[in-house]
Amino acid sequence: MSEQVRHVLTLQCPEGMGIVHAVTGFLVEHQRTIVELKQYDDMAAGRLFLRVEFAGDAEPDLMSSLREAFTDVAEKYQMDWQLRERGEKTKVLIMVSKFDHCLNDLLFRMHTGDLPIEVVGVVSNHPDHRSLVEWYGIDFHHIPVTKETKPEAEAQLLEVIDATGAELVVLARYMQVLSDHLATELTGKTINIHHSFLPSFKGAKPYHQAWERGVKTVGATAHYVNSELDEGPIIAQQVVEVDHTYGPKELTAAGRDSECKALSDAVRWHCEGRVFLYGNRTVVLR
Incomplete structure (x- = not known):
C-alpha cells in the first residue's frame, strides 16, 4: 500500500444549498477518504461551519495542489478556509x-x-x-x-x-x-x-x-x-x-x-x- 497522509480542512461561509456536497465531491474527485466530518449550521446567522479530516495516498506537492484546486470551490461559496496536515504542531x-x-x-x-x-x-x-x-x-x-x-x-x-x-x-x-x-x-x-x-x-x-x-x-x-x-x-x-x-x-x-x-x-x-x-x-x- 502507498503511504497514507491526513489533512484537515476547516471553513465557514454563508449558508446555502450544495456546500457540503461540493466539499465532499471535491474530496472524491481527488481520491481522498473522509475520516471525520462535523458541521454546524447557524440558521439564525445564516452561517455554515465545517471541519473535515480526510486521508489519501501521499503525492508530490500534494498540499499545494489541493489548495490550488480547492480555490474555485472556496470562491464560489465565499469561504473563509484553511487546509493543514493533521498532527502538524x-x-x-x-x-x-x-x-x-x-x-x-x-x-x-x-x-x-x-x-x-x-x-x-x-x-x-x-x-x-x-x-x-x-x-x-x-x-x-x-x-x-x-x-x-x-x-x-x-x-x-x-x-x-x-x-x-x-x-x-x-x-x-x-x-x-x-x-x-x-x-x-x-x-x-x-x-x-x-x-x-x-x-x-x-x-x-x-x-x-x-x-x-x-x-x-x-x-x-x-x-x-x-x-x-x-x-x-x-x-x-x-x-x-x-x-x-x-x-x-x-x-x-x-x-x-x-x-x-x-x-x-x-x-x-x-x-x-x-x-x-x-x-x-x-x-x-x-
Missing part, C-alpha cells in the same frame, strides 16, 4: 506570572505528545520558573513589567513572538492586563485562562469574589483575548462543586484542576482546527 509561546500549575500542565502535555504543540518559548514578568522551563530545553524570557515600562515590555514581547515564529500565545495565569494595542495585535491568536466561570467574577481575585457571594460551584474559562478585560469569545469552561466550608484559599485550590483542564482543552481544540471565531462567539466542532 502549532508553535506556542506561553506567558505566565507566579502561579505555575497551568504552565506545568501544558509543558507536561507537550512533552508526552498529548497536545499537538511546540512550545517555542516562555515569557514571564517574574524569574521564578526559569529552571523548570529550561529543564524542558525551552528558552525563558524574563520581561519585567511596571506601569511605566509597559509599552517597552510589550514591544519586547512582540519581538519575541516574531523571533520565535509563535502562531499562538497562551496566557497561563499571566497576571498582567494587555494594552488595547497589544490585545488588538494578537486578536484570534491569544488564549487566556481566567479563574472563574465567566461572565461571573471578572477581573482580580475572582475566588474571593466567589466566596463573598457564597457560590456552590467555582470554575475556569479559557477564552480568546480581546481589548475588553475577560470579555473575549469563550472556548472552554470547567466547573467543580464546593460548599459553605470553602474559604478563598480552599476555593483557589479547588479551582486549579479546572483551570488546567479548561486551558488544555482550549489549546487542543484551537490547534486541531476545531474552533471557529464568529463575532464575539465561538463554534467548537469536537
Whole structure:
C-alpha cells in the first residue's frame, strides 16, 4: 500500500444549498477518504461551519495542489478556509506570572505528545520558573513589567513572538492586563485562562469574589483575548462543586484542576482546527 497522509480542512461561509456536497465531491474527485466530518449550521446567522479530516495516498506537492484546486470551490461559496496536515504542531509561546500549575500542565502535555504543540518559548514578568522551563530545553524570557515600562515590555514581547515564529500565545495565569494595542495585535491568536466561570467574577481575585457571594460551584474559562478585560469569545469552561466550608484559599485550590483542564482543552481544540471565531462567539466542532 502507498503511504497514507491526513489533512484537515476547516471553513465557514454563508449558508446555502450544495456546500457540503461540493466539499465532499471535491474530496472524491481527488481520491481522498473522509475520516471525520462535523458541521454546524447557524440558521439564525445564516452561517455554515465545517471541519473535515480526510486521508489519501501521499503525492508530490500534494498540499499545494489541493489548495490550488480547492480555490474555485472556496470562491464560489465565499469561504473563509484553511487546509493543514493533521498532527502538524502549532508553535506556542506561553506567558505566565507566579502561579505555575497551568504552565506545568501544558509543558507536561507537550512533552508526552498529548497536545499537538511546540512550545517555542516562555515569557514571564517574574524569574521564578526559569529552571523548570529550561529543564524542558525551552528558552525563558524574563520581561519585567511596571506601569511605566509597559509599552517597552510589550514591544519586547512582540519581538519575541516574531523571533520565535509563535502562531499562538497562551496566557497561563499571566497576571498582567494587555494594552488595547497589544490585545488588538494578537486578536484570534491569544488564549487566556481566567479563574472563574465567566461572565461571573471578572477581573482580580475572582475566588474571593466567589466566596463573598457564597457560590456552590467555582470554575475556569479559557477564552480568546480581546481589548475588553475577560470579555473575549469563550472556548472552554470547567466547573467543580464546593460548599459553605470553602474559604478563598480552599476555593483557589479547588479551582486549579479546572483551570488546567479548561486551558488544555482550549489549546487542543484551537490547534486541531476545531474552533471557529464568529463575532464575539465561538463554534467548537469536537
